[in-house]
Amino acid sequence: MGTPQYILMCGICCQNKSLPCYCVDCTDSLCVDCTKDHEKQKPDHITLPMAESRCPDHQKFYAVHCRMCDMPVCRECLTGFHNGHTCSNMNQAKAEKMHQVNRYKRDLSENVCSYQSSEDQGSKQLENYKSEINAVKMMINGQRERLKAMVDSQCDGMINSVETTLETHMDQLTGELSGIADCKRKIQEEILRCESLSGKGILEIKEFLETLPHLKDIPDWPPALSRPVPSKFFPTETSSSEGALKQMIGNVVLVRIHNSFSCKLPVSNIQASSADEVWVSFPDEKLLTKYHYNKEKKQARKGRH
Incomplete structure (x- = not known):
């Protein structure tokens, strides 16, 4: 109403x-x-x-x-x-009531300021994170292109060597086939001469027989063809080369942020430190862990963000 x-x-x-x-x-x-x-x-x-x-x-x-x-x-x-x-x-x-309201409003305004500061800091961190992610992605993509260029160069070189070797063998085999074809042609021509003698006189046939053999330079059997060993490619097993490939590409160090967690000092494997925090790495992990130092309890506490 x-x-x-x-x-x-x-x-x-x-x-x-x-x-x-x-x-x-x-x-x-x-x-x-x-x-x-x-x-x-x-x-x-x-x-x-x-x-x-x-x-x-x-x-x-x-x-x-x-x-x-x-x-x-x-x-x-x-x-x-x-x-x-x-x-x-x-x-x-x-006026008295408004005084209380204004005091409450002032307290709220102070809270807003702290929240605004925290929000600005968080927004800046988000932008920094985005910039860091983009920078890392660019580096990874750059390494990808470099490795692709190396792989392309290696593969192109292998393909070129295979083509060169096979072309040499092809030229040799082509020459051998040309000689065999020439001998076959001469033999076929001699067969035709023999067939043509059936219509000739006996003297011409005698003369033909006295001049045998006509194909002194042609062996009875063709020479054996050269059989070069064919080129083969043996690709490396993917599972066995994965580690080597990762080593060639590189490693990404990840930042891991935990909720509140306490551990006793001293903290080992410290990579960087300031007055109130340390960055710690572990041998078995490609990670960095951020700890906040609690001076009152003399403990290192994993930061909460």
């Missing part, structure tokens, strides 16, 4: 309007427009919402603030239950 509006006469403009506010000092009901002007002209006056300006027991406007009961009261309350109680005017009571 909304705040009830009281249809009365405005104490300033004297018009019959909805009156949402009441001025305790002027004891006037005010319309919306006059309330705004009144608060500007008399900022020290107490202006209350109409629904909160009347005593619920007597339906009278509040007049003063009872200090003993810490509540606003009307004139009729002063003759009854609040008779003899110490009272103050509404302005003074409001």
